[in-house]
Amino acid sequence: MQGRQGIGMTKTFAALVTAMTMAAVPVQAQDAAALWRQMAQADSAAAMKLITDNHPGAQAELGDAAFRRRLVLADTHVRERLPQVQSFEGYSALMAGLAADFSDGHIWSRPSVAASRVRWTGILLKREGQVWRVGSVLAAARLPEVQDARLISCDGTEAEAWADARISAFVAGSPNEAQRAEAAGRLLTDDGNPFLKRPEQCEFERADGSRQTIAFHWGRSPVAVVQEQINALQKAADAGYSLTPWAGGSWIRLSGLDSDAEAVVTAVREAAAQLRDAPSVVLDLRGNGGGDSRYGDAIAAVLFGEARVETAKGRPLGCQGAYWRASPDNIAALKVQRDEMAGGNPDTAARLGEVIAGMEASAAGGESFWPHLPDCAATAALRDTQTRATLNRKVIVVTDRHCFSSCLMTVDLFRRLGALHVGEATDSSSRYMEVRTIVLPSGLRDFSTLQKVAVGLPDFGPYTPDIPYPGAMADDAALKAWVAEQVASR
Structure with a gap:
């Protein structure tokens, strides 16, 4: 299993020999197993150094004991797994597990090389209503009829515990419902991870209450074929940016908080009077992976009024602010970013220049953060109790x-303002910001860290809907009809 990066690839295993000859680790061993251990050791050491030297949470003065425990856990897992690495699959699993140990979707390790084939049972699972169910069955596998059946157990372990153990180890350290749903399609696949035992048999329960135990025969298929079926099973809603009328009032589609959202914000502002008089207004965030939360703030200001938005966003905690980890590598990376933006976006480049100057001054003065990290940061409450x-x-x-x-952040704001939350549960995100990625010494994967912390703010999410949607989130017509029913029932 792999994390947020999925099963996709930029190179196939056929290109691996070339990549290996270019790997920036000394090739001293004659056997392949030793070579893979060398690569895993070099890359994991580089990843741990990246986090330790640059992530704000690794600095003791910030007082994030939970993050430092995850750092220790990650190091422990690497030491335990490293002697067992004998192949590309073992190397990949060790690096994926290292990223998963930090329980932060912004910390990842993505492959530049991946295997072209994967083993699977012919059954793909889905997550539906907080239950594991059979999403699809390969007809050629000639398996018993278990479509939509509930997974009861695998090899004698209850389904929830069995699945969470696999997801937490190599996908998301503390899985939430969104991460479970995203990982579901890969649970009964085998990418060669030597640290996971593939199940020999699983028990399923059909809608009529009858149970079926299936002993698996693991076949090999092209990754692209299996991934295509997973994509069909977990189809996401089409992207969209629009303000349109619908049966219940107005529908705002916002599948990202990027520059495309600007036109939607403009349309919402121009239709302010109409929206305030509408029977209902829907903010549709399906597929929204983030960007600039100020777009969401602007829409909220139109719908609820600026004063209410400011009150909802306000937090009484005095110890708060955004602080950069003033490490040499973070400073160097920001300089590259500033230089790249100088021609096309001079205002942003100038602001980065101010940040760089501040970080350099802090580093020269022996400080780890810029601006100066207040003493209260280590004891600032992270839990937000605003109702x-x-x-x-x-x-x-x-x-x-x-x-x-x-x-x-947008969902959090709208919930504070009293919006009804429907659909699927969201993912979660930490209070750490500003992702930076490096290519690892082998050249086979990258690894990311974060450079900035919001002191005094809690982590965001996961958010559970007030009313979960029982259908497929990609079906626009069905979703809109269902939302109209919820509005009509108020």
Whole structure:
């Protein structure tokens, strides 16, 4: 199993020999197993150094004991697994597990090389209503009829515990519902991970209560073929940016908080009077992986009023602010980013220049953060206790499992303002920001870290809908009809 990067690839295993000859690790051993251990050792060491030297949470003065425990856990897992690495698959699993140990979707390790074939049972699972079910069955596998049956157990282990153990180890350290749903299609596949035992048999329960135990025969198929079936099973909603009328009032489609959202914000502002008088307004965030939360703030200001938005966003905690880890590598990376932006975006480049100057001054003065990290940062409460406004069902926010990063900040704001939340549970995101990625010494994978922390803010998400949607989130017509029913029932 792999993490947020999925099963996709930029090179196939056929290109691996070339990549190996270019790997920046000393080739001293004659056997392939030793070579893979060398690569795993070099890459995991580089990844741990990246996090330790540059991530704000690794700095003791910030006081994030939970993050430092994850750092220790990650190092422990690497040491335990490294002697067992004998192949490309073992190397890949070790690196994926290292990223998963940090329980943060912004920390990843993505492959530049991946195997072209994968073993599977002919059954793909799905997550539906917090239950594992059979999503599809390969006809050629000649398996018993178990379509839509509930997974009861595998090799004697209850389904929830069996699945969570696999997901937590190599996909998401502390899986939430969104991560379970995203990982579902790969649970009964085998990518050669030597640290996971593939199940010999699983028990399923059909709708009529009858049970079926299936002993698996693991066949090999092209990754692309299996991934195509997973994509069909977990089809995401089509991207969209629009303000349109619908049966219940107005529908705002916002599948990202990127520059495309600007036109939607403009349209919402121009239609402010109409939206305030509409029976209901839906903010549809399906597929929204984040960007700039200020777009969401702007839409909220139109629908609820600027004063209410400012009140909802305000937090009484005095110890708060954004602080950069002033490490040499973070400073160097920001300089590259500034230089790249100088021609096309001089204003942003100038702001980065100010950040760089501040970080350099802090580093020169022996400080680890810029601006100066206050003493209260280590004890600042991370849990936000502000309550939601009373639900009024006039404003509805729709999410799916892909809501991540700044999308979560928008959902948090709308929930505070009293919007009715429907759809699927969201992902979660930490208070750490500003992703930076490096290519690892082998050249076979990358690894990411974060450079900035929001002191005094909690992590965002996961958010569970007030009313979960029982159908396929990609079906626009069915979803809109269902939302109209929820509005009518208020």
